Amino acid sequence: MTTPKLALTDTAVAKLTADALVVGTVQGADGLQLAPGADQVAAAYDGDLAKVLTSLGATGKADEVVKLPAGGKLRADVLVAVGLGKPAANGGVSGEAVRRASGAVARSLSGVEQAATTMSTVDLSAAVQGTVMGAYAFTSYKSQSGDGPVSKVDFVVGDAKADANAHALKGAAAIGEAVNTARDLINTPPNDLYPASFAERAAEFGRTAGLEVEVLDDNALRKQGFGGILGVGAGSARPPRLVRLRHKGPKAAKKVALIGKGITFDTGGISIKPAASMEDMTSDMSGAAAVIATMLLAARLNYPLDITATVPMAENMPSGTAYRPGDVLTMYGGKTVEVLNTDAEGRLILVDAITRACEDEPDYLIETSTLTGAQVVALGKRTPGVMGSEEFRDRVARLSQAVGEGGWPMPLPEELRGDLDSKLADLANITGHRWGGMLAAGIFIEEFVADDVQWAHLDIAGPSYNTSAPWGYTPKGGTGVPVRTLAAVLADIADRG
Template sequence: MSALSTHRAPQLTLTGQVPSSVDVLVVGVASSNDKDVVVGVPADLEKGWAKKLPGDLTDLVADLGGSSKANDAVVLPKGLLGQSVVAVGVGPVEVTPNALREAVGVAVRKAAGLAKDADVKVAVSLDATDPELLAAIAEGALQGAYTFTKVSGADAPTRVTEVAVVSAAKGRDVNRTVEESVNLSAAVNLARDWINAPANLLYPEVFANEARDQFKGIKNVTVEVLDDKTLAREGYGGLSAVGGGSSRGPRLVRVEYKPRGAKQTLALVGKGITFDSGGLNIKPSEGMYTMKCDMSGAAAVLAATKVIAQLGLNVHVITYAAMAENLPSDTAYRPSDVLSMYGGTTVENVNTDAEGRLVMADALARTKGDAADLVVDVATLTGACIVALGNRIAGLMASDDETADRILDAAEVAGEQFWQLPIPDQLRATLDSKVADLKSGGPRWGGALTAAAFLQRFVAEGQSWAHLDIAGPAWNEESAWGHVSTGGTGFAVSTLVALAAGMEG
């Protein structure tokens, strides 16, 4: 658990029958042969309900507005059934892991809403026995139950404290798969805690310390933190410039997980701007309010690395989190400044509100010494990507299609959405500078693509590399949906873990 949140995850258990102590039972509604059917009702309860109901249970669900439509959820009358029941739509009866992940998230949140003065215990019964489906149920429950407890002197609100996943499945493999999902969900929720933390409580020094604390006691992991003085001395010009306007200096966190016998090396780089005012090119007030989330990339790579190490995946992972606070002051960097980045490349700064690519460039340049098989960077980098893809889909730009396909395959396993975008040669040419090796930006149109072209200049030639622009899905200003919370979402954590799992060997 992060020291910056009082969020406590429910205790999750796998059981063969509904515990007598549960407050809310979750069952499913699936479509089969163009008809809706209720699934997951335990046999003993089904017999008792049949005696109480005047008609069919499916008809009751329909009368209340429920259906098999994905994520439809209705509460069945407690007075009629003798207990609180949530019926949630899961789509076709040949259900997918992502459909279950989202449906269970909705249902658990619905169950939490039934709480009045006491915490809630929930059982989820959906007739699932396949380990992959049970893992998705666990993830949906634990991520759907997430709430960031506000900073307050008042008592914490009621919450879901226990989740029992009801299944006839047994065996070591099933238990291990579910336990892996518990660890993965804890990592997603850790990233959410960091992202949701107020910027006056989570600034570079604190974030770096938090990261160091999270890896204490984990086998085969070493953590290095470079402070502002070290960064300046060793030539990290992007981090030094962006963080120079704040009294809270920048940090670069390097985490290395090196299990014995690993044959593949994955380097991860995350943008960690703990607050982005825009610097001297200051943002309008409405664009600044949510900028505590501009460190979502760093949160994702650090949280993913933690769970990769906890699971003992046999892949060498080297992670960089580039942390800075971008503020205007008499020591802030300026448009037209020329910065000397790590490794010696000089950059003519175009706009101080394009700061993320500068700190990322330093960290990407550092990966050249790691001999990685794959480098992946993750950043809330451009508003242009949100304009192109909306709030739920992240942009993916890569060195080649084979690398892009590896990310897309991992994202499919994780249930996260990415869309591949190009890096056109004509946009690369717009980065030419008359006073430095290159400029930090180009024309307004295609801004997400130009930003990727800039970042690639700091990756080793011939390096397999992917850039994930998560500016849209990293933060959810709307209502919670599926297993996705409001505020920080922890997006990309699951994809990175799936990617690492695919590189084991």
């Protein structure tokens, strides 16, 4: 992961020296309009900048990037206009529009030594986050990686020495880098990222960040009765792990548990998946990656919270030792589950971790996972489903929407609980039908959450991995969703309790 060098500047835009100077454009009702911050640049073009850009085909639509030579009118070599899309309902520009536009322009500036952007005059934090996330590229396995990301970006602000601006830069950069850390983990291929190596990497990250670290290997898991994790991992030659990371912040008034699904590769097990697109199942540990990255962020920003991450890691493979449909597993804590489908494995490792996490008596529990294909059917590839205790679920969803990750609250209908009844065990791992699959998985998880804990489950099956072309600040491959949601929730708990 390579992050551009970031700096604040209050130099007049017309006097900025850079290889590229970035301004925003808006898709107005009557054509292209210049976004705030572009006034001095427009003056250098005798007020005709909008007309010049329009003549080049610019419309201001989201993700649109148009470059033109500065022609001696500015001290920058190239002027870059990036589209912010249509105005928000209040007529202004939203933070997410700035974040997305900053990401799109950062992607277009690979190989550039120094750029300056006026997007920061609209929303500094969003501009920084978008730039850091947009400049991301995963090139570890390429023999020729091409041009690297833009080397340095100056953000135009009114006062470069103001504490508020410095704080915004630091916080936004830290969040963007945490997203990129999660992306790196997700994009690492499963022959290199398997339970033991994933646990080692998480432990190394944690110790370097000053976190408390505990790693349980398969022997420890067996001794302590983690039947779900062991059952799912039984078919692989690479045994499972459970990683625990703890951040104890200053004057921590609230305890928060984070849980992330860490299936390092998912074949479906005996209930094997179709071959088409199975390679995307390298991303089935996206929840774990997001939680680990969030813990590193919590340490870096020193949240005044007591946060413990419990991260189960396993590889779901078919073999002579694999668990089967019809098996009954005894989960951590003693509940029994009849396995009707081995491809519904994520919930089995998660509830072991959830039960263990609830022993710490947290005030809040947040779990995230690439749990169901039904999430994609219901909400598409960019919108996480949020389930859980109603008040906290809605709080998490609002914060997710505010940071641009778009979490949407979903119900846990009581009538679906009976469909998880088992003739052999306390419950089955799936229903006998395809209806409400995302919700049924949430209901299964709810069975293992302690009654007095406010909790939320984020299903990120679609949003965590982008199989199409890059857009905005989102690359192809791992996206890092929902790191920004988790960060916002932690900050909100620290602020409001």
